[in-house]
Amino acid sequence: MVKAGDKISMxxxxxxxxxxxxxxxxxxxxxxxxxxxxxxxxxxxDNNAEDxxxxxxxxxxxxxRTVHLGDLTKNxxxxxxxxxxxxxxxxxxxxxxxxxxxxxxxxxxxALHPRVAIMNNGTRKGGDPDVMKVLHSSPGLxxxxxxxxxxxxxxxxxxPGMFIANTIDDxxxxxxxxxxxxxxxxxxxxxxPLHNGAAxxxxxxAQQDGSFSVTNSRNGFSKTYGAGL
Numbered sequence: 001m002v003k004a005g006d007k008i009s010m011x012x013x014x015x016x017x018x019x020x021x022x023x024x025x026x027x028x029x030x031x032x033x034x035x036x037x038x039x040x041x042x043x044x045x046d047n048n049a050e051d052x053x054x055x056x057x058x059x060x061x062x063x064x065r066t067v068h069l070g071d072l073t074k075n076x077x078x079x080x081x082x083x084x085x086x087x088x089x090x091x092x093x094x095x096x097x098x099x100x101x102x103x104x105x106x107x108x109x110x111a112l113h114p115r116v117a118i119m120n121n122g123t124r125k126g127g128d129p130d131v132m133k134v135l136h137s138s139p140g141l142x143x144x145x146x147x148x149x150x151x152x153x154x155x156x157x158x159x160p161g162m163f164i165a166n167t168i169d170d171x172x173x174x175x176x177x178x179x180x181x182x183x184x185x186x187x188x189x190x191x192x193p194l195h196n197g198a199a200x201x202x203x204x205x206a207q208q209d210g211s212f213s214v215t216n217s218r219n220g221f222s223k224t225y226g227a228g229l
Contacts, residue, residue, distance in 0.1 A: 002055060012061065018087060019056035019072055024080040029058060032088030039082035042107040045074030051102065052076045058087060062208025063227060067112065068094040069103075077108035089113040091212060091228060092204060096135075099126030099150065106134050114138065115228050116214060118145045118202055123168050124192070126150060129179050132157035142225065145202050145214055154179040162221040169196040 002008070004023040008015040018025050054070030067090050069077070080086055093114035097103035099121040109117075117135055121127045127150025135144050136157065144159050148166045155177045158164070183189050200218035210227035 008057070014060040016058045017055065018058050018067065019054060019069060019076060019080060022052050022076070024076060025086055028084060028086040029088055032086055033084050034088075036082050036085045036107060036111045038107045038110045039078070042074075042078055042082065042105060044078070045102050045105070047073050047075055047102075051097070056080075058090075061206050063210030064206040064208065064212060065090045065210075066092040066094055066204075066206070069097075069108075070095065071097045071103065073097075073102050074105040074108075077103065077105050081105075081108045081111050085111040087112060091115050091206075091210065091225070093117045094204075095120050096131070097126075098122060099128060099131045099146075101128040101130045104131045104134055106137075109134050110138050113140050115140060115142050115225060116145065116212075117141065117143075118147075118204065118214065120147045121150050123148045123166075124151055124180075124183065127153040127157070128182070129153055129157050143214075143223065145216070147202060151180040152182055162216065162219060165200040165202050165216050165218050166195075167218075169194070 002017045002020050004017055004020050004025045006017040051071040051073045054072045056069035056072055058067045067087055090112050093112055096117060096119045099119045132153045135141060143163060146159060146164045149158060149164050149168050151168060155175055156179055203215045204212060206212040211225060213222055213224040215222040
């Protein structure tokens with residue numbers, strides 16, 4: 001089992017475990033550790049037994065930096081980013097716990113100052129309006145890429161279609177602007193619908209100078225981002 005603070009040996013990369021088994025790194029990563037002004041407005045979120053145990057990894061490839069924190073919840077994000085940001089700034093924020101509102105606090109997302117976020121949401125899971133508001137208001141964010149169009153965010157909070165890899169299962173003649181309410185959890189919840197059609201991916205390609213590109217396999221759209229950090 002990896003522990004917070006461990007390094008994972010991988011040629012050409014600096015891979016560090018930022019969170020694991022409910023623990024977060026205590027010392028800031030190189031270049032990090034500045035006071036986090038977004039901690040003042042933090043509001044605790046809900047925890048379950050599993051998500052706070054997530055393994056979170058920070059990866060540096062030359063000047064390129066990215067982080068994937070698994071399903072880490074807001075309360076653990078607070079431990080990682082407050083009162084001082086122990087991760088620092090990144091080029092790309094990966095995963096975002098599907099874009100659900102139990103994660104993705106402003107205290108973490110805004111402090112990371114990502115240029116790009118890639119969200120592994122589903123059609124009816126993630127892309128919650130509260131999360132989309134945090135992302136769209138994040139300082140320095142150039143683009144958000146989504147694995148699926150989110151019915152939970154609707155047109156109100158979504159991104160242009162060229163940044164979305166998979167559309168909804170049953171396309172409608174007209175998409176409502178308002179977000180769809182999330183299905184009620186519990187034994188009476190309707191079964192998850194089966195995916196309809198081909199599945200598409202989003203690819204991130206990074207260079208050591210800090211530049212990178214993101215590609216949508218559904219439409220072939222690709223965008224290159226110059227060295228930033």
